[in-house]
Amino acid sequence: MSSTLRIHWAIAPEIAPQPLINCNRCGTVKAYRCSGKFRVNANGKRIDVWLIYRCVDCDNSWNFGIFERCNRRDIEPALLQALESNDPGLARRHAFDVIALRNRVGRLEEFPDVVVHKRVLGGTRESAAALELQLGLEMPTSLRLDRLLASELGISRSRLQVLEERRLLVVDPDGAKALRKPARAGMTVRVDLAGEPDHEAIIRSAGG
Ligand SMILES: [Zn+2]
Structure with missing residues (x-):
């Protein structure tokens, strides 16, 4: 037996999905690759956080909004710390968030x-x-x-x-x-x- x-x-x-974006520097639609880096912009009580993408050909950047015009109090200090230090696990979770990405750009290349x-x-x-x-x-x-x-x-x-x-x-x-x-x-x-x-x-x- x-x-x-x-x-x-x-x-x-x-490989994280790559949004297809009309790249104004290339003058045509190009795939954008996740850089793994966040950009945190604090303006008084307001915070904006983006995940930065770059055109695979010309390095032009595109910002994927994670938090937009968010009240500072609504973001846990530990989360803010992770965003500011480009925590790889956190970047990975957002980079693979196909639904949120598709809501922003419409078209994605998935691998x-x-x-x-x-x-x-x-x-x-x-x-x-x-x-x-x-x-x-x-x-x-x-x-x-x-x-x-x-x-x-x-x-x-x-x-x-x-x-x-x-x-x-x-x-x-x-x-x-x-x-x-x-x-x-x-x-x-x-x-x-x-x-x-x-x-x-x-x-x-x-x-x-
Ligand atoms: Zn480009």
Whole structure:
């Protein structure tokens, strides 16, 4: 009897979305890249905070409003400190805030690339012929589940489809439709690889 190897995948996006902005210096629409730096402007009791973006070609800047005409009392001192010191975690959270960015600029270039940190939760690698993958996401991704699985398991999307049709691959929740949708936090993917001649290689790719 083969056993199941349980693995947690912590998935983090790699490249922040880039707003597409009519660059007045280039004279055309260009992608703007997050600089990771905030600009804090205190004027009496009023505070404005922007995250600075730069044109990928000419370095022209664009300000993404984080707080605008905000009362100083409404911003926690620790948060203000983090903004003034360009806290990388805070900049990253705002840089990946796709909804807020899209509200400002309308069009964005998004990058599906992710980094996956894999950690075995239980089971024995040697006897394993089945996988249970538990997905954790640092923030929402546009990356489709089948693309994620194909790249991280080293197998084709059509093969994933066949496994799913034979009920050897089961996604919980959402079932069959889930493969074509973005990967989500809390998803569990179970794959029975007992009949696959290359199951050892697949399990190694999965993080086993
Ligand atoms: Zn430019």
